Amino acid sequence: MMGNLKRRTMMLPYILFTVYLLQCKFLVLAILDPVDFLALQSIRKSLNDLPGSNFFASWDFTSDPCNFAGVYCDGDRVLALNLGDPRAGSAGLIGRLDPAIGKLSALAEFSIVPGRVFGYLPQSLSELKNLRFLAISRNYLTGQIPAGLDQLRSLRTLDLSYNQLSGWIPPSIGSLPELSNVILCHNHFTGSVPRFISQSLTRLDLKRNNLSGSLSPFSLPSSIQYLSLSWNRLSGPVDRLLSRLDHLNFLDLSLNQFTGPIPGRIFTFPITNLQLERNLFSGPVEPIDQVTISTVDISHNRLYGEISPRFSTVQNLYLNNNRFTGQVPASFVDKLLAASIQILYLQHNYLTGIEINPTADIPVSSSLCLQYNCMVPPVQTPCPLKAGNEKTRPTAQCVEWKG
Template structure:
């Protein structure tokens, strides 16, 4: 029986009030949990009315805030403005995830210390204000990769250092970026956003290089206090400034070390020579040996030994400054060529830094500098590099050369113009590239599988032949053929740091049993496939869910009913995929089988690659993939619209 219009209106109003009430309750609980993580050093009454009862038990009443520092809209908390309150302690980002409409977070002018909070978990934030605190340390390059809604980022007057995160370039809506008064170093990333209205990096005196063209229209005060910058809007042409070289960026420490070794060797030689002269002195007349007596043929060996040692030391120093090539077909160059090469920072992280080095009248190379390999002996390292150098496959980025020094290592490869899969998936708009369509993504996944299969066949003694598989370690040729990089490095990485650096050590078997297995790369491969199909950055999901269990990208997909995978999981930016939904569903199921947390139940690599090879660009007969989907699922997937909702 149809209800009267008045009854329907009353029900709608009541339902709306219930929804608002539930939302307010959720916001209140989350904010009170957030409050409990804070310490208030000066203004003890700063947050006293949070949850104090009465009408103020709810943070919002419509657009009116009942709690101090709260910004409200339609009964929901959309902003926190907790400035000048003497706050310190831990910033509980997990609790703020329980405030679903939160779009602005300001904690300026407080006393927070340590690394920046993990705000990337608040992917919907539009404004982030953390200026004038005591935050310190490096910011990972990909820190902002999953926060594509950000418009305003204020981190000024802290103690942050290292490179300015490259992921800021990916924020295509960026309006304001304030980084002044920190300790950032290196070059300013190549910002391309025409939307930028306010930008300031002044008084970061270790920055250098040319100011990006898009920023040349800004006021010169945005770059004041930095001698190393050149170009507009400063009145300092870049031809007056020395172009940064790979030597100045990477090799300074090496050059200094070699110089110290040479000085040390000279001191040792002189000391030995003086000692030998003193020992050989004739006590009867106080004369030193003659030149003829110092001749090796005269039987006086001590000075000769000193000379010989100097020669050997010099030879070793010279050898240590040489690059070791592992490919016969590569063009030869030496360390001095790298010292002269102009350089560009491609990325920097805990594991190492990458630099693009354009050799004078020569090829463009990529130099990767690793610090966490200093426990590896020279012979062991050289033998492993030669082993990697012998690998040849269409889907592997070949190692060209390496440089060994006890404290750090350099690995040199060819430069791949199109860049990494990570940039193509998550930062394509910022670099002016189109989104990857379904055929390109399928081609990449199949190529990665072939490269992994080859590694497993050629490196059978390694438990995990790749060990560091992620989207930033998959490079793309112009035709979207993938190239795996950073493979086979587990044997030469310091084990005490490996669990912090390598993807393999993030696997379920390592977290549960402190071990990696032959199927660990399969787990990484499965996560990579999910990232490619969903367009979601895996770091978004590395946290505890509301049940207290750790959730990753695979757990997120698993939490969604299969009948909703087409509408909720697949990346809308793949374009029209209606004729391919069945094959995409098949590939998604294979990925989930690769991500099985129990490695005993997980697919092995050979089986996974074989199944992936069977996936086609377009749907075939139902019988072709009936083993992967029920008839109901097939009918459902074929009837679904291509208008998929996508959020990052």
């Protein structure tokens, strides 16, 4: 009897230690808020690794979810959720996005790497009032942007690019006060471009959609630095709008139906690549100063008048397929022969001459195309295949345009 009591007394420290370990284990499991814990479980059930990915290998719900790959906590709440291996070229995830994402009420950042996540964006995203960063790019999302996203008053970055989203871009999205980056390119959006009020907006990328309608002079804030609206069906004049956006360092409005003049002031902006080709811009083009933009493409429009010598400092200049007339400025020839101009496309205009020696040695690094103008090209240079084979424009067209 006394022996058993002695043994029990000796075992007591070990029993207490075991209980302590068990308590510690349950404390570890209880670190995360139960609502967030269940939300992560639901999200995990709806997504899987694509072959070659092992992102979810660490998602063992018998341990602390705050140690899972892509999960970042602040205290007992999930603050950021970055799903998938972020390494370039790695396999992504497949499945749907569970509405339980809306239960992570403290979430400030949510992203999914490129993969095969499909289905609709959950309406419950609108419940994430603290969300500042939302990026689900290069997946297979369909349907519309939930209208309730206008409740995300803290949202700064919205990137849903390279999906299959459709419908209108909710006008209320433009009313979000903190937006700085909106990237919705390569989808199937229709309707008009909403008016954006955020004075923090620096990047707007809506290229490769089916957007239509016109842009008012005050539809975009002057803070924008990167603007891409190419490959849509947008129309109307933009000269007053562009004159306001003097912080632009990238502009691509190509392949639309914009009309009216191109403001001369835009050529003074700190832009490296100006893409305005394949629109319906018309009128003369007169930069207010020497152009320092390295690439200017205003081809395939309805621009006319003489070519300004202020374009001679452009490295890659596309003026082809317009209605320019007169002589090619002599400064263009000087810059071309000095290899300062690498591409000079002047084909398909109504130009009447260029002062260049037929035996001039054009640098190998430079390309000049003059065909289909109102002159016989004095030098034979290779032109793009799309320029056709005809060297000169029919005389009747030249007389008619001149008259």
